[in-house]
Amino acid sequence: MARLEDTASLAAAEADVARDAARRLDAVFQSGAGIFSILVLLLAWELFARSGKVTPFMLPAFSVVLTRIYTDAVGGDLWINLGLTIYRAMAGFVIATVGGITLGALMSRSRIARWFFDPIISVGFPMPKIAFLPIIMLWFGLYDFSKISIVVFDAIFPVVTATLAGIASVDKELIWSARNMGANGRELMWQIVLPAALPQILTGLQVALPISLIVAIVAEMAMGGYGLGGAMMTASRYANSPGVFAGIVEIAVVGYALIKAMAAVRRRLLAWHPETAEHT
């Protein structure tokens, strides 16, 4: 079964970078170096923008951008855009999670399913799936359904590969002893295989979550309308650079919050796992 290997190594490489970065992000913040770096960066931004070396159009001062975010927050636009983007990203992420784990589990159990989906997953994984966005727009129009569909299409691949890898690495003796004790197929899957594969599945989800957010934003940028991506494109079209930079700051904060939330979910779900004890 050396088929998915070609892609599995890319999946593993991406998962490594993602987990490593998430772990070190924690370390950076706990040491206070992160706060310090952010402050230095923001101060440098403010001073550079005010130094007169760049026009306010090229780089508006951070304080101007903050004022703009505040105005949007008071006016209510910020919450509509934020809510819609998070809704689209999370709806796609949840569907990709359920679908991806189901497909991965099915492929690990059924030879036919594996034969059928194996080349599709391994060819599809390295493809830039965002290229299919115009086709999805052609099929489903410009509404939420399109945006969520492209998120699912993009985010499902890392979930499937992680589920497959996780299930493949489950200790055989665990499965044998569960069988011996009379577990049927369903019990085996829910009580033994999936919990044992959970660490790797969660790593796949940690890759899929940022993808969901990025794809939702790119889809909004391409299709327009409400949402953080759409708002940024509108601002860009009217050469409103504080609006564009406000979008970046908002997206950075959302991205960071989602990654932190996912790490917390991981610690919670893996409270029983030796991995969690190592960190605390």
Place this chain on the structure above:
Amino acid sequence: MQSVAQTAFRYLPIALMALAWELIARLNLVDTLALPPLSKVAVAWLDLMRDGELLDNGASSLYRAFAGLFLAVVAGGGLGLLMARWRLLDMFVNPLVELFYPLPKSALIPVTVLWLGFGDGSKIFLIFLGCMIPVTIGAYNGARGSDHALLWSARSMGAGPVRMMLDVVMPSALPELLNGVRTALALAFILLVSSELIVSQKGFGYLIGYLGSTGSYEGMYAVVLTVAFLGFAADRVYQLLMQWLLRWRD
């Protein structure tokens, strides 16, 4: 070794999907405007090749992707190696790398347009920024993992900092660095297509948008499949290159 028959059997599902596509479109199960038959897409592809549109736009897309990626590998690789060897730089830059890692790089598309316009510059810059981070992390981790015994013995044999870097640190960082470049390669295609779909006057993304807006959906499908295939093929070719570069390992 896999025989031809095994390979054919392995990829049979993809052939089946292609066949299903053709049949669904031919039997008018769905609107053929939304799903033109695969054979018509192939014809449209040949037409686009013949009148040079695909090659022209493809060349400018690939130039952007590889220019951005190349700059990212040079700058990111260098930065990662230096960070691993030089503590002061590490203390200062590492938190910044960590902070920029979770920022979706596609969010920078409107800013790069604001700064550099609609042409090559904004795309190359975006791809450079996006690809630099995985390369830096790969080089950093790889170099940090180099064997201390090797470093000590090289130093005791009188190697200076440059020799140490070239002969000891770089080879031991290579596997992780190359892995970082592999994620960057995939990212380069994603950022390229996203930025071209959103704003551009040339390139694959532009051609997809143009063909879509003029209603030549066969052509649009042809270009989408071409981009998707190139992304896949680039990864496979890179994988072979990686195996060849790392053939000295056991």
